[in-house]
Amino acid sequence: MSEPSHPSSDWRRFIAISALLVIGLAAAPLWADRAGLRLLGEMYSLLTLALLWNLLAGYAGLLSVGQQAFVGIGGYTLFSATIFLGVSPYVAILLGIVLAALAAALFAPLLFRLEGAYFAIGSWVAAETIYLVFTMIPQLGGGAGMSLPAAVVRGIAEDRSTREFIIYWLLLAAGTGTLFGAYALLRSKVGLALTALRDNPTAAASLGIDIWRAKFWTYVGVAAAVSAVSSLIFLQKLRISPASGFSLNDWTVTIIFIVVIGGIGRLEGAIVGTAVYFLLREFLANLGPVYMIVLGTIAIITMIFARRGIWGFLEARFGWSLLPTTRLPPHEDKI
Amino acid sequence: MSSDEIALEVVGLCKAYGALSVTKDVSLTVRAGEAIGIIGPNGAGKTTLFNLFTGIIRADAGRISFFGQDITTASARSRCHMGITRSFQVPQPFGGMTVFENTLVAAAFGQKLSQREARAPAAEALQRTGLWPKAQLRAGEITLLDRKRLELARSIATAPRLLLLDEIAGGLTESECQELVALIRKIHSEGTTIIWIEHVLHALLSIVDRVIVLDFGQKIAEGDPATIMKSPEVSSIYLGLEAESAHG
Known part of the structure; x- marks a missing residue:
């Protein structure tokens, strides 16, 4: 992380502010009530999914509409591994990560033969196929789904509040871990390749970047991370069904909305988009179906007038950058 | 030189x-240090030839070797690592x-260097091409001449042994064109082998040692x-293009 191009005073300030923010949020059980914690936890989980989808679509050019496949795999692995194998929820989460990564590694060679809109449709079809398979397994409750037994839940902590705190902290860790992990990734040499890929795949290929490999590892890594955060989401929900685990609306459409509004191909975009989405939802939820119409209208307006989203607009207009990845050239006398 | x-x-x-044959039984030899020009009317298969050399497309038949090594089936990426680089007819900046x-990407991946190691060659490529004062501008916001310079800068940042230039002088004013020619001459004089496709003939002819003429996918001269x-066959093809290059 200690890239020499980063001015050290800025760097120290960045670390100090981030640390204060994370500590403040980690102390939320002290200042927020149960509903507040749940809302924050949900924000972290959607922020994580948005950051991950942004890496896929915004950088690696993989416009996936099938990320719900890995949400479902993560959730179901948590439930079935704890119930049928009797392992602890933490082991089940690790198992979910491995299974989602394996599934992604199997899909990738098939889906990568498709490009652009065809890849999008292909990823959706793949997710629907997995969804249908899960509805047909009677041991997993078929279409009705399954619940997490109380004994498993107590494996995390005996009393309810402690349990909720732990899940809250795990979601916070997932959110901050993904944010700073993605930032570190984008500042690394892999990030240089992904950013080049974002801007111009033709030129990237001709300059010696292994595009297939960059896309493959992004796809597999994102699937694994999606599965991890999904296990936490369903650990909180305590119930899963194929319809909720593999929901296109909850796990992909909402996420695409967040990233498009906030700014695709910019890390900050996912943060801004998540904030805007939750503000709209909290203020407009009582409007009923009109709420969806408002969301759709906002998305369309953003796509027409600010194609790089709210953050892309601010960045172009004011030169703002919260998480700068720009590599500065060396000083002239050092060349 | 060569x-x-x-x-x-x-x-x-x-x-x-x-049924459309775009490259027909083309054979050619380029010695190390040479500068070769390829000319021919639009649709003669010039850019296709570059795509075959760089491995973006595969030949149906024939053999390509680079410094004695058979690269007919090598991937585009490995050819880049061996030292074959191209510039694009329409600039393709990041x-x-x-x-x-932009040059950091080229140096890091073209030469397989770490980000830290790639900084020096990336900066040097900018200095050689006169782009150093613009190092911190976004590549999407620079002028056409600068984007053409950047194509060159990125190419040389990969430390090429063979540089393929695809109509790099097109669309520039006469003075911009002369600047670019001076730059290409400098790169060539420093030992890089060059194959250059160009319609702006006076620019091309001021540098190359040898010219190959393509028409309908075949080498005709x-x-x-x-x-x-x-030669009469070339001037018959090129009557129109001479007029175009005269107007720059």
Whole structure:
């Protein structure tokens, strides 16, 4: 992380502010009530999914509409591994990560033969196929789904509040871990390749970047991370069904909305988009179906007038950058 | 300038899309340190030839070797690592990245260096091409001449042994064109082998040692620039283009 191009005073300030923010949020059980914690936890989980989808679509050019496949795999692995194998929820989460990564590694060679809109449709079809398979397994409750037994839940902590705190902290860790992990990734040499890929795949290929490999590892890594955060989401929900685990609306459409509004191909975009989405939802939820119409209208307006989203607009207009990845050239006398 | 070592040897190269044959039995030899020009009317298969050399497309028949090594089936990426680089006819910058980051990508991945190691060659490529003062501008916001310079800067940042230039002088004013020619001459004089496709003939002819003429995917003539330009078959093809290049 200690890239020499980063001015050290800025760097120290960045670390100090981030640390204060994370500590403040980690102390939320002290200042927020149960509903507040749940809302924050949900924000972290959607922020994580948005950051991950942004890496896929915004950088690696993989416009996936099938990320719900890995949400479902993560959730179901948590439930079935704890119930049928009797392992602890933490082991089940690790198992979910491995299974989602394996599934992604199997899909990738098939889906990568498709490009652009065809890849999008292909990823959706793949997710629907997995969804249908899960509805047909009677041991997993078929279409009705399954619940997490109380004994498993107590494996995390005996009393309810402690349990909720732990899940809250795990979601916070997932959110901050993904944010700073993605930032570190984008500042690394892999990030240089992904950013080049974002801007111009033709030129990237001709300059010696292994595009297939960059896309493959992004796809597999994102699937694994999606599965991890999904296990936490369903650990909180305590119930899963194929319809909720593999929901296109909850796990992909909402996420695409967040990233498009906030700014695709910019890390900050996912943060801004998540904030805007939750503000709209909290203020407009009582409007009923009109709420969806408002969301759709906002998305369309953003796509027409600010194609790089709210953050892309601010960045172009004011030169703002919260998480700068720009590599500065060396000083002239050092060349 | 050129030595006896063979940089690129192409034998019987063929490429067809269905019934349309775009490269027909093309053979050519380029010695290390040479500068070769390829001319021919639009649709003669010039850019296809570059795509075959860089491995973006595969030949149906024929053989390509680079410094004695058979690269006919090598991937585009490994050919880049061996030292074959191209510039694009329409500049292809990484628009959201800075000019410096553009050459950093080229140095880091073209030469397989770490980000830290790639900084020096990336900066040097900018200095050689006169882009250093613009290092921190976004590549999407620079002028056409600068984008053409950046194509060159990115190419040389990969430390190429063979540089393929695809109509790099097109669309520039006369003085911009002269600047670019001076730059290409400098790169060539520093030992890089060059194959250059160009319609702006006076720019091309001021540098190349030898000219190859393509028409309908076939090599129809080859030789030193003066002789080639006087040959009747070339002038019949090139009447229109001479007029175009005169207007710059």
